[in-house]
Amino acid sequence: MFADIPVDVGVIYEGERIRWQDAQLEFGGPRVEHKFELVRVRKLDEVEDGKITIIGPDIKDLEKKSYPLGIYIEVAGRELDEEIEGVIERRIHEYVNYIEGVMHLNQRYDIWIRISKRSFEKGLNSLIYIGKVLQRLFKSELPIIEKIQITFITDPEKVKEKFKEAMETYERRDARARGLKDEEVDAFYGCTLCQSFAPTHVCVITPQRYSNCGAISWFDGRAAARVDPKGPIFRIDKGECIDPLKGEYAGVNQIVMSKSGGEIQRVWLYSAFGYPHTSCGCFEAVAFYIPEVDGFGIVHRGFTENTPIGLSFSTIADSTAGGRQVDGFHGISIEYMRSPKFLQADGGWERVVWVPSVILERVKEFIPKDLVNKVATEKDAKTVEELKQFLIARGHPVVKRWEARAAEEAAKAAIEEAKPTPPAIAASTPTAELTVPVSVGTGGFRLVLKNVKIHAKKVKIIRVKEK
Numbered sequence: 001m002f003a004d005i006p007v008d009v010g011v012i013y014e015g016e017r018i019r020w021q022d023a024q025l026e027f028g029g030p031r032v033e034h035k036f037e038l039v040r041v042r043k044l045d046e047v048e049d050g051k052i053t054i055i056g057p058d059i060k061d062l063e064k065k066s067y068p069l070g071i072y073i074e075v076a077g078r079e080l081d082e083e084i085e086g087v088i089e090r091r092i093h094e095y096v097n098y099i100e101g102v103m104h105l106n107q108r109y110d111i112w113i114r115i116s117k118r119s120f121e122k123g124l125n126s127l128i129y130i131g132k133v134l135q136r137l138f139k140s141e142l143p144i145i146e147k148i149q150i151t152f153i154t155d156p157e158k159v160k161e162k163f164k165e166a167m168e169t170y171e172r173r174d175a176r177a178r179g180l181k182d183e184e185v186d187a188f189y190g191c192t193l194c195q196s197f198a199p200t201h202v203c204v205i206t207p208q209r210y211s212n213c214g215a216i217s218w219f220d221g222r223a224a225a226r227v228d229p230k231g232p233i234f235r236i237d238k239g240e241c242i243d244p245l246k247g248e249y250a251g252v253n254q255i256v257m258s259k260s261g262g263e264i265q266r267v268w269l270y271s272a273f274g275y276p277h278t279s280c281g282c283f284e285a286v287a288f289y290i291p292e293v294d295g296f297g298i299v300h301r302g303f304t305e306n307t308p309i310g311l312s313f314s315t316i317a318d319s320t321a322g323g324r325q326v327d328g329f330h331g332i333s334i335e336y337m338r339s340p341k342f343l344q345a346d347g348g349w350e351r352v353v354w355v356p357s358v359i360l361e362r363v364k365e366f367i368p369k370d371l372v373n374k375v376a377t378e379k380d381a382k383t384v385e386e387l388k389q390f391l392i393a394r395g396h397p398v399v400k401r402w403e404a405r406a407a408e409e410a411a412k413a414a415i416e417e418a419k420p421t422p423p424a425i426a427a428s429t430p431t432a433e434l435t436v437p438v439s440v441g442t443g444g445f446r447l448v449l450k451n452v453k454i455h456a457k458k459v460k461i462i463r464v465k466e467k
């Protein structure tokens with residue numbers, strides 16, 4: 001595509017996965033504390049168009065390891081304003097993924113970029129090439145950008161310094177959308193940027209339900225649809241509100257059905273059950289249902305330990321991602337946890353039982369005051385049993401749900417006991433059809449049992465190891 005870039009560039013490379021054994025090196029990712037990408041809008045005379053700077057070692061100077069990285073992009077244009085920064089920034093993900101042998105995951109302070117050995121051997125040995133591709137694609141796809149300069153920072157101390165500015169800028173953007181209610185607007189916005197990784201995924205961005213990646217607010221969606229009406233971010237007319245508690249809207253259902261190729265027919269914006277919002281793979285965190293305590297745990301991408309259910313973020317994320325609606329597994333942004341609509345239909349914060357301490361700290365001023373000390377963290381509970389004990393000791397509201405459920409079950413048992421014993425079922429009587437959903441990794445399958453009688457003392461499901 002570009003004669004002076006040593007590898008190919010095109011949409012066909014989007015979605016390309018690079019495994020560690022095939023990588024030359026990586027920037028960011030879970031092993032690196034400081035990494036970010038940030039776009040700032042400047043005045044026309046403050047940007048030197050085409051300038052690319054590298055502060056710290058370049059790709060060719062580095063061995064196979066994980067390194068800090070800051071991608072700092074400054075843009076200028078007569079029609080540009082601060083409101084569009086988040087939208088331009090999210091396009092970095094898309095454009096970097098167009099480069100053959102380069103994988104870009106996530107966003108903002110969570111980026112993860114791998115360069116493949118093959119592309120390195122073809123000559124992709126400098127961040128300058130990535131900068132050139134970004135500059136050209138940005139200017140051709142978004143002509144309102146008149147000037148663009150890019151700084152790549154790999155010096156660990158310098159990345160750390162700029163990281164602070166990045167975090168403050170993200171917080172300012174997020175705070176702008178707080179206060180506006182879903183009921184007060186006529187339109188929501190949709191995004192299909194992640195369909196290269198999850199073809200049936202459609203993000204629905206409302207004032208009170210931030211995008212899963214945490215990088216696009218309702219204001220960003222509005223600005224993006226204005227400057228690039230044919231782009232991946234589009235307006236959704238809300239239409240009739242079918243259920244205000246669950247957050248079901250006729251206009252949302254209609255557009256999600258069309259953009260997901262008919263795969264997703266209904267969406268409940270404020271629930272993790274029934275018809276939850278789909279989850280791509282870019283979510284900042286996952287809310288996962290823990291049946292033993294009838295509550296939700298939440299784990300974010302940066303959490304490296306196991307959750308109380310014995311699974312890590314990546315295993316839980318695998319069961320959630322892929323553009324599917326998985327009952328009880330729900331990809332979310334951290335900002336959505338600050339929203340009054342957060343899991344509203346499922347009980348909101350009254351149903352959340354476990355959150356990593358660093359996330360609890362970030363959102364605690366948005367949690368009802370009487371609940372903050374009732375939500376466990378990794379410091380309080382490492383197993384489901386420890387979690388149960390913690391919730392009982394702190395009087396978490398889910399404990400009342402257990403009591404109500406136990407009372408209901410006891411009442412049902414009493415009714416059953418009072419019923420006369422039914423005649424024995426003849427041996428030839430067929431059973432009803434039984435469907436057993438089985439979840440395996442990101443795929444899963446379904447066992448359909450028809451006209452069967454099963455007598456089993458024990459059922460064992462054993463994972464078969466790949467040879």
Ligand code: SF4
Pocket residue numbers: 090191192193194195202203211212213214215216280282283
């Ligand atoms: S997570 Fe959603 S909003 Fe963010 S880039 Fe992907 S599709 Fe768009």
